[in-house]
Amino acid sequence: MAGSSKxxxxxxxxxxxxxxxxxxxxxxxxxxxxxxxxxxxxxxxxDWKRVLTQARKMGAVQLGFSGGEPxxxxxxxxxxxxxxxxxxxxxLITSGYGMTEQKIxxxxxxxxxxxxxxxxSSSQELNDHxxxxxxxxxxxxxxxxxxxxxxxxxxxxxxxxxxxHQMPQILExxxxxxxxxxxxxxxxxxxxxxxxxxxxxxxxxQFIEAEKIAQAYxxxxxxxxxxxxxxxxxxxxxxKACMNGWGTTFLTIAPDGAALPCHSARELPGLDCPNVKDYxxxxxxxxxxxxxxxRGAEWMxxxxxxxxxxxxxxxxxRCQAYLFNGDMYSTDPVCSKSPERxxxxxxxASAREAAQATEExxxxxxxxxxxxxx
Amino acid sequence: MTIxxxxxxxxxxxxxxxxxxxxxxxxxLYPEGMVELNQSSAExxxxxxxxxxxxxxxxxxxxxxxxxxxxxxxxxxxNVALQNGWIQQA
Numbered sequence: 083m084a085g086s087s088k089x090x091x092x093x094x095x096x097x098x099x100x101x102x103x104x105x106x107x108x109x110x111x112x113x114x115x116x117x118x119x120x121x122x123x124x125x126x127x128x129d130w131k132r133v134l135t136q137a138r139k140m141g142a143v144q145l146g147f148s149g150g151e152p153x154x155x156x157x158x159x160x161x162x163x164x165x166x167x168x169x170x171x172x173x174l175i176t177s178g179y180g181m182t183e184q185k186i187x188x189x190x191x192x193x194x195x196x197x198x199x200x201x202x203s204s205s206q207e208l209n210d211h212x213x214x215x216x217x218x219x220x221x222x223x224x225x226x227x228x229x230x231x232x233x234x235x236x237x238x239x240x241x242x243x244x245x246x247h248q249m250p251q252i253l254e255x256x257x258x259x260x261x262x263x264x265x266x267x268x269x270x271x272x273x274x275x276x277x278x279x280x281x282x283x284x285x286x287x288q289f290i291e292a293e294k295i296a297q298a299y300x301x302x303x304x305x306x307x308x309x310x311x312x313x314x315x316x317x318x319x320x321x322k323a324c325m326n327g328w329g330t331t332f333l334t335i336a337p338d339g340a341a342l343p344c345h346s347a348r349e350l351p352g353l354d355c356p357n358v359k360d361y362x363x364x365x366x367x368x369x370x371x372x373x374x375x376x377r378g379a380e381w382m383x384x385x386x387x388x389x390x391x392x393x394x395x396x397x398x399x400r401c402q403a404y405l406f407n408g409d410m411y412s413t414d415p416v417c418s419k420s421p422e423r424x425x426x427x428x429x430x431a432s433a434r435e436a437a438q439a440t441e442e443x444x445x446x447x448x449x450x451x452x453x454x455x456x
Numbered sequence: 457m458t459i460x461x462x463x464x465x466x467x468x469x470x471x472x473x474x475x476x477x478x479x480x481x482x483x484x485l486y487p488e489g490m491v492e493l494n495q496s497s498a499e500x501x502x503x504x505x506x507x508x509x510x511x512x513x514x515x516x517x518x519x520x521x522x523x524x525x526x527x528x529x530x531x532x533x534x535n536v537a538l539q540n541g542w543i544q545q546a
């Protein structure tokens with residue numbers, strides 16, 4: 083395979099198995115690629131088993147079954163059982179749609195460790211609007227069943243301008259449902275969230291207010307419910323240490339078998355992401371062009387190259403640099419040292435203007451019809 | 457939240473303690489996260505099986521490793537473990 087690395091390569095720890103792009107929900111901030119409809123192929127059960135075996139041998143231990151909606155795969159219990167035998171810690175990342183009590187029990191018996199349920203809002207009306215389906219009541223029921231059957235439960239709520247005002251109610255809902263962890267994931271603006279950014283990005287005042295409420299609640303529920311707060315990087319002045327460094331920790335396998343250094347990497351040009359049908363995980367991780375592309379620091383431009391923080395944040399996110407600057411080698415524009423920071427400020431200003439407008443632009447929902455336009 | 461010396465200590469059913477061959481160490485696994493343990497922390501946690509209280513854990517480790525005076529170190533670590541939710545007391 084093309085590419086070789088001069089860097090010391092660490093072994094993967096996290097395997098994200100995106101089992102399918104099929105999803106009954108239509109969330110307008112979905113992290114799947116806009117053009118997911120171009121990739122209808124799905125790996126066979128035997129392919130997934132081979133991937134799980136090879137990645138585990140290399141040191142992967144955290145495993146996320148994700149999608150789309152992973153419950154659309156009929157072989158999910160079989161894959162969960164196989165993963166447990168290999169010693170993975172298995173996380174099911176689901177909308178809850180299509181989940182039944184029988185399935186929750188079946189997956190528990192197969193060895194599933196944890197179920198993360200996502201809820202779009204603390205109110206039925208907004209949840210069902212954002213999800214594009216009537217799913218609120220069922221999600222609440224699934225969250226209760228997850229606890230009833232002894233799983234640790236993570237409730238994930240993606241935060242954006244349409245629901246950020248519900249922060250107090252969201253926190254209360256999570257506590258009432260008995261969540262062990264609440265993930266308040268401020269929207270990351272890739273994929274579908276990128277094209278809906280004007281309608282989704284909260285103002286700085288909204289962020290500050292919501293964070294204050296969440297931090298105060300953290301103390302109230304200490305020892306009972308842990309709150310993970312995924313920061314909104316647009317309002318930071320340093321970029322996130324994306325993926326803990328490219329090709330150091332995370333390995334994503336897309337539904338069709340494409341191996342990605344991060345789940346948005348499909349959007350970057352010229353990576354030639356390898357497919358698990360053609361190569362082993364070891365070849366992909368160690369030798370492929372895609373996984374070596376941004377390893378180390380040699381690829382960096384200024385101001386990253388001479389920056390004393392480059393080993394802390396690795397220049398930030400490559401996908402964000404590409405989306406804003408059109409140059410995936412450039413400094414993440416979130417960084418105040420980046421000459422392109424004005425682009426992020428312009429995005430913030432544009433969203434503020436949209437928030438103040440009398441009529442809001444309609445959201446573009448994530449579905450196959452819309453996907454085929456990209 | 458601190459360790460009650462009279463109660464037994466058990467490992468949390470919401471976490472998993474596991475030996476990782478590639479890392480050559482024990483880790484604690486929980487939803488979307490992992491803590492890498494040094495050897496002494498792992499030895500302490502392995503004894504948190506619901507049958508021993510603090511004194512019993514100290515006595516067993518002091519005997520196994522033929523040392524004395526471990527009470528403070530073990531108590532401090534178990535307090536941290538309790539606050540992180542890795543262990544429980546009934």
